[in-house]
Amino acid sequence: MEIFDYDHIVLLPRKCRVDSRSECDTSVALGPRRFRLPVVPANMKTVIDESIATWLAQNDYFYVMHRFDFDSVAFAQRMRERGLYVSISLGVKPADYATVARLRAIGLTPEYITIDIAHGHADSVQRMLAHLKEQLPGSFVIAGNIGTPEAVIDLEQWGADATKVGIGPGKVCITRLKTGFGTGGWQLSALKWCARVASKPIIADGGIREHGDIAKSIRFGATMVMIGSLFAGHEESPGQTVEVDGRLYKEYYGSASDFNKGEYRHVEGKRILEPIKGRLADTLREMQEDLQSSISYAGGRTLFDIRRVNYVIVGRDNAGEHLLM
Numbered sequence: 001m002e003i004f005d006y007d008h009i010v011l012l013p014r015k016c017r018v019d020s021r022s023e024c025d026t027s028v029a030l031g032p033r034r035f036r037l038p039v040v041p042a043n044m045k046t047v048i049d050e051s052i053a054t055w056l057a058q059n060d061y062f063y064v065m066h067r068f069d070f071d072s073v074a075f076a077q078r079m080r081e082r083g084l085y086v087s088i089s090l091g092v093k094p095a096d097y098a099t100v101a102r103l104r105a106i107g108l109t110p111e112y113i114t115i116d117i118a119h120g121h122a123d124s125v126q127r128m129l130a131h132l133k134e135q136l137p138g139s140f141v142i143a144g145n146i147g148t149p150e151a152v153i154d155l156e157q158w159g160a161d162a163t164k165v166g167i168g169p170g171k172v173c174i175t176r177l178k179t180g181f182g183t184g185g186w187q188l189s190a191l192k193w194c195a196r197v198a199s200k201p202i203i204a205d206g207g208i209r210e211h212g213d214i215a216k217s218i219r220f221g222a223t224m225v226m227i228g229s230l231f232a233g234h235e236e237s238p239g240q241t242v243e244v245d246g247r248l249y250k251e252y253y254g255s256a257s258d259f260n261k262g263e264y265r266h267v268e269g270k271r272i273l274e275p276i277k278g279r280l281a282d283t284l285r286e287m288q289e290d291l292q293s294s295i296s297y298a299g300g301r302t303l304f305d306i307r308r309v310n311y312v313i314v315g316r317d318n319a320g321e322h323l324l325m
């Protein structure tokens, strides 16, 4: 198996089929809706809050609200009152079952539910998937996080409508250091490996450092990418603003960090500072423009035309040209 990450891959252009990049369509369907970009901010406390979720939903972007110290049912009701789609996160503990019961009691079926735990290839996820399919059958359920083809096959069989791939590639992840496990350092080839067996959409989660990494994820089988660090440093990001030597930063911490948990137990995340770089809307616009360029370099007009291109591996022992998957 080839092992590589985002840094090691360059995609190869094909003859251009458009006169302007504005002809290239970056939109993607996921479940019941179509979104402007195959990009979703991570469901983390320092990346998304209710006001960002509302803005994203109003502007046809996908969002997944985080689940930490947060009433997901009240949030879902407020989104409904605003006429917006609902996309929440769940764990697998009794409190998460209580959330499902409350949603059912008020007759509110979220369009999207993301089951999001550290080791998603687990009986606890199978039980929650079965429960959701019984109690809220109208919801599109994303389950993770996982990092192997076996896990993709199991989660899909257990009822997941999409899987989320990525264990430890994130910027504030320390899973690989603390446990020795994960897809950190080879996330892109782990994605390729998982995509080969997937029959449903994959969300590639973690390790995106440049806008071009979005196109690379699509090339290797992702339908959507989840991004934390690139979104955490905006003016409206929920993390605390910190000034260091006259420069402004936003704090960005892992969901499994002591900063999120409030205690130092089973810590697999850390806290860093991201330089503040303007407004979220401007970054999303730039991502869209860059992805339109990617589609044009792929000789395409629509997002998944990117999957047709060849690639080279650079800066690795096994460098060389590679044909289609």
Ligand SMILES: NC(=O)C1=CN([C@@H]2O[C@H](COP(=O)(O)OP(=O)(O)OC[C@H]3O[C@@H](n4cnc5c(N)ncnc54)[C@H](OP(=O)(O)O)[C@@H]3O)[C@@H](O)[C@H]2O)C=CC1
Binding pocket: 091, 092, 093, 116, 117, 118, 119, 124, 145, 166, 167, 168, 169, 173, 175, 206, 254, 255, 256, 266, 268
């Ligand atoms: N993508 C990644 O690499 C990682 C992401 N995270 C994120 O951090 C957040 C918190 O995650 P998590 O702590 O799982 O959520 P929760 O605190 O909701 O815990 C979920 C459940 O899974 C159990 N659990 C957690 N890790 C393992 C494991 N390795 N083996 C067996 N059981 C486990 C927990 O029990 P107990 O605590 O008693 O073991 C708990 O019952 C999530 O958003 C998750 O996605 C966390 C780590 C890695």
Ligand SMILES: Nc1nc2c(ncn2[C@@H]2O[C@H](COP(=O)(O)O)[C@@H](O)[C@H]2O)c(=O)[nH]1
Binding pocket: 042, 043, 044, 145, 166, 167, 168, 169, 170, 171, 172, 173, 174, 175, 205, 206, 207, 208, 226, 227, 228, 229, 230, 253, 254, 255, 256, 257, 268, 269, 270
């Ligand atoms: N191992 C850990 N992974 C975490 C933690 N908190 C979040 N995450 C994952 O990181 C991505 C974001 O990655 P980035 O490279 O875009 O910054 C996020 O979606 C989670 O899957 C954590 O505490 N430990």
